[in-house]
Amino acid sequence: MPPRFHVDLPLAGAAEITLPEGAARHVQVLRLQPGDALTLFDGRGGEWMAEVTAMGRREVSVRIGAHANVSRELPLAVTLAVGMPANERMDALVEKACELGVAAIQPLLCERSVLRTAGERAQKKVAHWQGVAVAACEQSGRTRVPTVAPVMALPQWLASLGPRGDAVRIVLSLRDAHPLPALRQLREMISLSGPEGGLSAAEEDSARRCGFQAASLGARTLRADTAPLALLAHVGLTTEGLA
Structure with a gap:
């Protein structure tokens, strides 16, 4: 199987392009040659076959070939709004969520957040997580890259949501929670989950006032980085093949 790369350039209608720096570096590391x-x-959407035409010290040129109109996305678009777990757990959450088919990720600052970041440091974190998302999509065969949104405090994010529309809203909870809603007729879901220690009662109540239904993933208490991934795995197993 040929190596697979994301390029942040419109490929439709292109005949030959110079690869962006990141993709070019990977091609050089793999020691690809003209004709590969x-x-x-x-x-x-979709992907293109391509062929290396020239290798320079810093630049790699490729010829764009046939387009394959493939999609490997979930029928249900899931946005994960997550209280950011600390250390490298957020990196792993972004990577695995992209492999499992997440549509978008919203990092949140909550009352019990251990990881607290703002300003330039937060921007660098988001840029890093976006890179993790790209790499996960390259590896997993996805044709659309989920967006990692800028870090927001939970109250500000809830206030920005507006009317619910067609998206079902759930908050992962152990308090008066119900089983996950039936997924077969849904097209969009927003899932809210807390950091280490979970959401406070006040935060969860605020979410409920914004139309979030308390949902349970079972009797066990899952880690902050496990719960959203378990949800995505459930969505994938329930909805794959329904699109």
Whole structure:
């Protein structure tokens, strides 16, 4: 199978391009040569066969070939709004969530958050997580790259949501929670989950006032980085093949 790379350039209608720095570096590390095949995707849907035409010290040129109109996305678009877990757990959460089919990730600052970041440091974290998302999509075969949104405090994020619309809203909870809703007729879901220690009672009440239904993943208490992944795995197993 040819190596697969994301390029942040529109590929539709392109005949030949110079790869962006990141993709070019990977091609050079793999020691590809003119004539070698690779697969490219730009996040706008589908993927393209391509062929290396020239290798320079810093630049790699490729010829764009046939487009394959493939989709490996979940039928249900899931946004994970997560109280950021500390250390490298957020990196792993982003990576695995992208492999499992998440549509978007919203990092949140909550009352019990251990990881607290703002300003330039938060921007760097988000840029890093976006890179993790790209790499996960390259590896897993996805043709669309989920967006990692800027870090927000939970109250500000809830206030920004507006009317519910067609998206079902759930908050993962152990308090007066019900089983997950039936998924087969849904097209969009927003899932809210807390950091280490969970959401406070006041935070959960605020979410409920914004239309979030308390949902349970079972009797066991899952870690902050496990619960959203368990939800995504459930969604994938329940809805794959329904699109």
